[in-house]
Amino acid sequence: MSFHEVIAERVRIVQDRIRRAAARAGRPPDEVLCVAVSKAFGPEAVQAAYEAGLRHFGENRVQEARAKVPLCPPGLTWHLVGALQTNKAAWAVRLFEWVHSVDRVDLVTVLERACERYGQTLQVLIEVRLSPEPTKHGCTEDELPALVERLAGSARLRLVGLMTIPPYDPDPEAARPYFRRLRQLRDQVNADLAARGVPLRLDHLSMGMSHDFEVAIEEGATIVRIGQAIFGPRPEGRY
Numbered sequence: 156m157s158f159h160e161v162i163a164e165r166v167r168i169v170q171d172r173i174r175r176a177a178a179r180a181g182r183p184p185d186e187v188l189c190v191a192v193s194k195a196f197g198p199e200a201v202q203a204a205y206e207a208g209l210r211h212f213g214e215n216r217v218q219e220a221r222a223k224v225p226l227c228p229p230g231l232t233w234h235l236v237g238a239l240q241t242n243k244a245a246w247a248v249r250l251f252e253w254v255h256s257v258d259r260v261d262l263v264t265v266l267e268r269a270c271e272r273y274g275q276t277l278q279v280l281i282e283v284r285l286s287p288e289p290t291k292h293g294c295t296e297d298e299l300p301a302l303v304e305r306l307a308g309s310a311r312l313r314l315v316g317l318m319t320i321p322p323y324d325p326d327p328e329a330a331r332p333y334f335r336r337l338r339q340l341r342d343q344v345n346a347d348l349a350a351r352g353v354p355l356r357l358d359h360l361s362m363g364m365s366h367d368f369e370v371a372i373e374e375g376a377t378i379v380r381i382g383q384a385i386f387g388p389r390p391e392g393r394y
Contacts, residue, residue: 162203165385166191173379176372187372190234192364192382194219195389198226204385205231213255213380217243220250236318236361236380238282238292245269248277255318255361255378256282258294260305263312270311279306280318280361283340285333288322296340303344307355316359316377317341327367334362334374 156164169189177184191204192213201212205228212227214220215237224233234253241262247254248269257263257279270277281302284293294302306314317340321333341357348355363371365384372379383389 158199159203159206161387162200162385163207165387166204166207166209169381169384172369173372176369180373180375182372186377188378190236190361190378190380191385192236192380193223193386194237194382196386198223200386201227201231209385213382214251217246217250221246224250234380241265245272248273248275251277253278253280255280255380256292257302257306257312258282258284258292259298260302263302263305263309267309267311275311277312278315279312280316280359281306281314282318282320283337285319285336286322291320291322293319299340299344300347303348307348307353314355314357316357316361317344318361318378320364321362321367325366327370330363330367331370331374334360334371334376337362338375 173187173189174184177187188211190211190213191209193201194215211232211234213234213236233251234255235247235251236255239247239254239256239262244265248266254277266277281299282293283299284291284295306312317337319333319337321330324330337360341360345356359377360375361378362376363379365381368379368381
């Protein structure tokens with residue numbers, strides 16, 4: 156099989172797994188958006204996934220996206236799924252339509268200024284850190300209400316949901332409590348907003364990657380971030 160045929164077959168398998176996981180949860184599969192995370196893969200891999208029907212792509216680093224996005228097919232929707240430093244915010248606004256990793260008030264302020272400068276708006280998700288791992292990014296559960304409040308009044312940043320990354324475990328079931336908790340937090344936020352008459356509703360849960368996305372879908376994921384299951388093992392030394 157050619158490289159493009161391999162990617163197309165992997166995309167077909169992932170989409171089938173999404174359909175089956177959604178069916179188990181009694182959900183329509185079109186509720187789940189597959190974001191192909193092309194970290195460390197070049198434009199040729201993005202092109203192959205595009206030809207297989209995918210239109211949403213994710214990157215972990217702004218610097219890599221700067222080199223790659225201009226070489227990819229036009230009309231794609233790009234998601235920043237990795238941690239964002241404030242000094243990269245201006246480029247993030249120029250490259251991405253979605254940012255999944257908003258986790259602090261100072262980043263909100265810098266993103267707003269960049270959006271105003273470039274006449275852009277962003278769809279954003281708050282990243283919540285649900286595990287005690289020091290290497291994980293995200294706000295804590297206690298910090299979440301203030302961040303929601305700050306974003307609820309933003310003219311340039313549209314808060315659409317929450318994101319989390321559970322601790323890695325080879326057993327996908329180990330991630331289930333984290334996915335379930337994120338859904339509970341999202342529902343609590345929506346109930347609080349509705350009770351206060353705030354015209355904002357969080358529809359999205361960005362959770363689940365190649366090894367655990369089916370469990371995430373069963374727990375309510377609306378966005379899954381799939382890298383290796385589509386592109387294969389990451390090559391060394393790229394970007």
